[in-house]
Amino acid sequence: MMSDSPTIAALATAPAAGAVGILRLSGPAALDVGRLLAPGVPAQPTPRHAYLATFVDAEGRALDEGLFLYFRAPQSFTGEDVVELQAHGSPRLLSLLLARALEDARVRPAAPGEFTRRAFLNGRMDLTRAEAVADLVAADSEAAVRAAAAGLSGVLASRVRALEEPLRELHADLEGVLNFPDEAEGADAEAAARVAALRAQAEVLLAEAGRGRLVRRGARVALFGPVNAGKSTLFNRLVGEARALVDDEPGTTRDALEARVEWDGLGVTLFDTAGLREAPGRVEALGIARTRELLAGVDLAVLVLPPGASEAEAEAWLREAGATPVLAVDGKCDVAGAALTVSKEGLRVGYTVADVAQVMSGATSGTRPRVSGLTGEGVEPLRATMLGRLWGGGTPSAVALVSERHADALRRAAEALSRAGAASQASTLEVVSGEVGLALEALGEVSGTTVSEALLDAIFQRFCIGK
């Protein structure tokens, strides 16, 4: 099967000027075609040896001097013969080399992810590890890099295997009892307990999907609350630069603003939003509508309240966040603490009459974290609290990167096991075994043991060309 697959070629490096650019070939004609481009390389090169070679055009004129690597099947990334031409990183030079390789009838351009797909099809890695390759390439935070690296080294693979293998044994035992009731007698004795244990294990893995999502695309956090509470000032403080406009005019922020930061390795997209209030102007009302929409889609909403806001007031604003988890904080805490002196000194910038009046009325919450975007007080503890709410304990690198696709398959496996559990009380062994078989099939979609061509197409579509 390996020998009749066409040889594929693609640039393995990004199409931009760089120190080095790599043309990669995989398949039975890789060495032949590689030697057309680098004729000085011996006909039987030592595998994994770096040859310094001249790369030439069709007329034999030198195009570059670079390194030539040969990996002999099956000891290569794809499991096929692989050749790499490591040239100087000129996109034009590399496209000349690629075009020349493609002139050979045995070679065609690689589809996105096709090198990795071949690695999977040739049994070099299971599907979770192939997907971790794409995760690693796409990783844009330290946590994402570490979690993808864990996936590449087989963290998810071994957890899925720990589920798949006992499930396969259970299925075999049940089928044995059904097909050879005499020989296999009693092999189904513990069926209900085994089903229950496996289901619990599937649920545990499924529960990691939320963390997987958080690591992959980063957390999304929005600051929201009444106008003029100090959201933009706090936003700037959290981002570390003056990104948002700040003014004492309520309704300053109209459009939501976003900034990407990395906190303890976790990617976080922070949003500043238009302040909320009754009866806003027309343009501002549009901003408020957008705030509500945005709040529905974030992982955590931080409600910034004016200093000393009452519980009733906090409750009212809390409702704006709907089902999104909310962390409420008292803003402008420098005002709250200094209220009495302020009243003697007169109002400094940022202290509105309302702010001070509220503090002096004594209706402070006492329990909410206090923060001042202006002085920076309480900002570090707030950041730590936000991270805690988003991530909980543990380190992002240890996480099994469960994707939406994995979660969907795990959910179907858990559901089938739940039905198998019910059937073991009330139905025939055939039904139990049928459901266990379905669970096994769903799990196979995660590891790749029972995966369809269409599913593989969908998975490798998101890879880049040359990967």
Ligand SMILES: Nc1nc2c(c(=O)[nH]1)N(C=O)[C@@H](CNc1ccc(C(=O)N[C@@H](CCC(=O)O)C(=O)O)cc1)CN2
């Ligand atoms: N230049 C270059 N760098 C690269 C890659 C590549 O293909 N080329 N990779 C890919 O994109 C990654 C490395 N992945 C690889 C994985 C396995 C094998 C390999 O030859 N495996 C053999 C031998 C194993 C061994 O000697 O221990 C095997 O599995 O049998 C090579 C690269 C990242 N860096």
Ligand SMILES: Nc1nc2c(ncn2[C@@H]2O[C@H](COP(=O)(O)OP(=O)(O)OP(=O)(O)O)[C@@H](O)[C@H]2O)c(=O)[nH]1
């Ligand atoms: N004393 C004090 N003043 C602050 C603090 N944060 C903001 N202010 C002042 O309060 C006013 C409003 O601040 P913004 O950060 O624009 O408030 P906002 O919540 O973004 O307001 P809108 O966008 O209009 O909803 C400005 O005059 C700020 O200087 C703070 O922590 N302490």
Ligand SMILES: [Mg+2]
């Ligand atoms: Mg603002």
